[in-house]
Amino acid sequence: MAESTTKNESIALYRYLCQNIVGTEEHVKTVRMLNTIRDNLSYDQETATITSGSRGEGIEMKGSDLDIMRTIRYIEVCENTDIRFKHEKTYFIMETEDTKPGFTQLRLVYTNHGTPVNIFEQCEEIGDECYFSNFKFKRKFTGCVWSTVHGPCLNDESGQYDIAYYLRCKSWITQAKHWIRRPNNSWPEDDVKQAIIKHGILFVPIGDKGSIKEDLEWRISFSVAEKFLIYTFTHTQLLCYALMKIILKDVINKKEFLSEENIRENSPDLLCSYFLKTIVFWVSEELPPSIWKTSTIEVNIDLADINKMAESATVNESLALYGYICQNIVGTEEHVKYFRMMNSMRDNLTCDQCWTTITSGSFGEGLDLKDSVVDIMSIMNCFEVVEELNIIFKPNMTYFTMATEATKTGYPQFYKRNQYSVAITILQYSLLKCSPDKLCLGSRLTSSKED
Structure with a gap:
């Protein structure tokens, strides 16, 4: 009976999400197709456009943002120089020795004056090498429409649209190769992995906050790979992902537990949606694909379920926080x-x-x-403090003993002991004052009354 009730509630929730929030499977496919058409139409010789964010994933919910990524086509990043350079492109090589994980510096290895911009104007010289400045790169694209720099993105005046210019590496980098070999429960499938590897990775124009070379660092991004993975979700998976985003926005990050309104408005969000996306990816790898069914979106939550969710959330939040602190702080x-x-x-x-x-x-x-x-x-x-005097004093040292009877806890007084160097100085001074007759044995050093 309970199992039947849970199944019915799950199906009802599935239908509600389809009809009122996310849309049906066909609607999501239509949104993605329109995004692809728009991206292809805005493709030119200099840039390639990728619609990202929630809308790019096909989720058109209330408050969903529209993020636009533009990849610079005349610049390529490589992990090593074992490739044939094309004369019409500029090439940078990754240098990760002096950066935190997830970040890299980009050193110029080849350029041609035929590129649309003077690449040297966007670089900083260090010794004999040129390194790509993310600050100068973003400044090049600011103007009337995109007037504000916000992190790696540029915003319009209204703040409704974000655009970010990226660089691309066409090959899969060494740091991420363990993901290719990692075992999983048939998700993602091998052809999806190969498509992701073929596309390569992106580089975001933002450095590690607080780094001495922050303006010369670029964050390694797997945004396109994540979009590929979202596209492989069944509609049930997508609805679960959307439901988690709703809970994050309307429950977790609403910060109702903070009493004062000004504190709620100015305090940072407890979690970001990127953490939830990562959790969904991990769960999808760990669980068999057969578990994602319409009847598995459960809404029957009792106290035990809440405790389990809290424990799970605590572990996930701790891992996410650990990763963030390691990478950024x-x-x-x-x-x-x-x-x-x-x-x-x-x-x-x-x-x-x-x-x-x-x-x-x-x-x-x-x-x-x-x-x-x-x-x-x-x-x-040349000074040493001792608690007891039962030690062998060195002739070239000055020693102090501790006295704590008349002081507060943690504050001793010091008394000098065995100041050999001071004693030697006094002896030298005394000897200088001695005349030869004063040194004669039996001689009187002062006059007596008999004299």
Whole structure:
């Protein structure tokens, strides 16, 4: 009985989503076809257009944004130079050694004066090399229509439309090759993977926030691959994805738990839709395709279900937060280890007989955060503090003992002990004042009353 009721509710929810929110399967196909036609009609020698965002995925819901991606066709990015350069194009090579995961610098390796723009005007020279500036690249496209730069995108005055100019690499990069070999439950199918690999990847004009080379870094994007994957969804999968986006917007990110309205308006969203999309992709890989049926969109939620959802959401949010912090704030474990090693090397190189240097603060802990300051501690090697006097004193050191009886916790007083260098100085001064007759054995150093 309960199973039958759940099935009926799922079918009712499926129909409601089709009729009132997302649209039928045929409607979604029509929207995607119109997007493809518009993209093809706006194709020219310099740019290729790709409609992205919710509308690009075929989901036309209330508040759905229209994002336009334009790929620059006369510029190509490559992972290595083992390709034949075309004289009408400009080529950049990826350099990821000094960037966080998900970002790269682009070094110019080939250009021709036949390209539509002077590429050197958009580059920064470092030594003998030229690196593509994402800041100069975006500034080139600002004008009357696209007047505002917002992250990697350009906005119109109304803020309703976003456009972003991308670069493309036609081959699949090494960092993402594990996705090709990763086992899954027959989703996505091999022909879909091959289509994604054939298209390559994109590069977004935005760097790692807070990086010293932020304007010279580009974010690696798999937007087209994600669009391919969304297109392979069954209509039930697509409705589940749309339903999660609705819950995110109208429940999770509404922040009703914050009491003051001005705090709700100014506080950032708890989650972004990209996290949900990633979760749906993972679930689709883990579960067999047969599970996505009309009768599986369940709305029968009791307390136990809520607890399970909360636990699952907590795990997913934690993983998403972990990934975000590694990529955008702290860095990976390897990055932190490298940073600490550099601190140790610098400290060792600045040590001498008089001083020992220790890099401290957030910087010294390996946290290269925005606005982090470099705290340097210098320890005097000629002084030493001891708690007990049962040690062997070195003649070239000054020692202090701790006295904590008359002080607060954490604040000792120091008393000098065995100041050999000071004693030697006093002896030298005293000897200089001695005349030869004062050094004779038995001689009187002061006059007596008998004299």
